[in-house]
Amino acid sequence: xxxxxxxxxxxxxxxxxxxxxxxxxxxxxxxxxxxxxxxxxxxxxxxxxxxxxxxxxxxxxxxxxxxxxxxxxxxxxxxxxxxxxxxxxxxxxxxxxxxxxxxxxxxxxxxxxxxxxxxxxxxxxxxxxxxxxxxxxxxxxxxxxxxxxxxxxxxxxxxxxxxxxxxxxxxxxxxxxxxxxxxxxxxxxxxxxxxxxxxxxxxxxxxxxxxxxxxxxxxxxxxxx
Amino acid sequence: xxxxxxxxxxxxxxxxxxxxxxxxxxxxxxxxxxxxxxxxxxxxxxxxxxxxxxxxxxxxxxxxxxxxxxxxxx
Numbered sequence: 451x452x453x454x455x456x457x458x459x460x461x462x463x464x465x466x467x468x469x470x471x472x473x474x475x476x477x478x479x480x481x482x483x484x485x486x487x488x489x490x491x492x493x494x495x496x497x498x499x500x501x502x503x504x505x506x507x508x509x510x511x512x513x514x515x516x517x518x519x520x521x522x523x524x525x526x527x528x529x530x531x532x533x534x535x536x537x538x539x540x541x542x543x544x545x546x547x548x549x550x551x552x553x554x555x556x557x558x559x560x561x562x563x564x565x566x567x568x569x570x571x572x573x574x575x576x577x578x579x580x581x582x583x584x585x586x587x588x589x590x591x592x593x594x595x596x597x598x599x600x601x602x603x604x605x606x607x608x609x610x611x612x613x614x615x616x617x618x619x620x621x622x623x624x625x626x627x628x629x630x631x632x633x634x635x636x637x638x639x640x641x642x643x644x645x646x647x648x649x650x651x652x653x654x655x656x657x658x659x660x661x662x663x664x665x666x667x668x669x670x671x672x673x674x675x
Numbered sequence: 676x677x678x679x680x681x682x683x684x685x686x687x688x689x690x691x692x693x694x695x696x697x698x699x700x701x702x703x704x705x706x707x708x709x710x711x712x713x714x715x716x717x718x719x720x721x722x723x724x725x726x727x728x729x730x731x732x733x734x735x736x737x738x739x740x741x742x743x744x745x746x747x748x749x
Binding site: 467468469472473541545549551552553554555556557558559563580581582592593607608609610611612613615616617619620623624625627628630631632636639640641 | 680682683684685686687717719721722725726727728729741743744745746747748749
């Protein structure tokens with residue numbers, strides 16, 4: 451299902467992403483790092499929801515008339531995870547001014563880089579799906595999602611091309627080429643924004659992008675078998 | 676025919692084309708490639724099937740070499 455790691459680079463090529471030199475302090479983002487970060491996000495989610503739920507239960511138990519305060523506590527327990535999921539979904543939202551004039555040409559190049567199915571998906575959703583060694587990636591104009599094998603979790607990364615005048619498909623192509631060059635380096639350069647269940651991110655995505663996440667999740671589930 | 680392109684505001688621009696036999700065209704392409712690197716671009720060779728390679732020198736036998744801008748965490 452997943453592609454094999456790339457072979458040894460030639461003399462004239464660079465094995466790692468050039469941009470890694472800009473973030474020398476960062477620990478390489480590999481599968482172990484992702485598993486650890488997913489666990490930390492899970493603990494963090496419990497840490498900011500369980501106290502509110504417990505407080506609401508205690509208030510009702512002690513004084514049923516305090517239900518308005520209990521309701522406020524439960525609202526906090528619901529809204530804070532929603533805000534984090536919104537932050538995760540936001541990595542795929544288009545940001546800033548977009549040079550739509552060059553889009554037809556850029557779309558042609560991106561289409562050439564993608565296979566048949568990912569090309570169709572990209573045209574429908576604006577997101578490019580790419581199978582990597584760490585899982586299935588979904589690349590937008592200014593960010594990427596990674597669904598490790600099994601598709602039970604999604605990691606959201608903020609990452610973008612540094613040229614603000616690029617048309618949307620060129621922005622995706624920049625990220626795609628960097629990912630294909632050095633997957634671990636790509637994940638290291640990108641800023642990790644969120645980790646959680648895909649359904650939490652899905653309902654915060656623009657409606658037109660949701661089929662992209664569905665396809666990536668299905669591909670990640672197949673990768674487990 | 677091998678091509679050197681640059682992703683830019685127009686989608687992409689073809690910087691050079693060459694053939695294996697045409698040394699002058701290839702040297703002109705190498706000049707464009709080096710100029711791109713000095714301008715902060717990164718040369719990438721798409722190998723297909725989800726693989727790409729960052730190149731510091733222009734490969735003569737490549738079908739398509741793409742110059743891209745660096746990426747950064749958002």
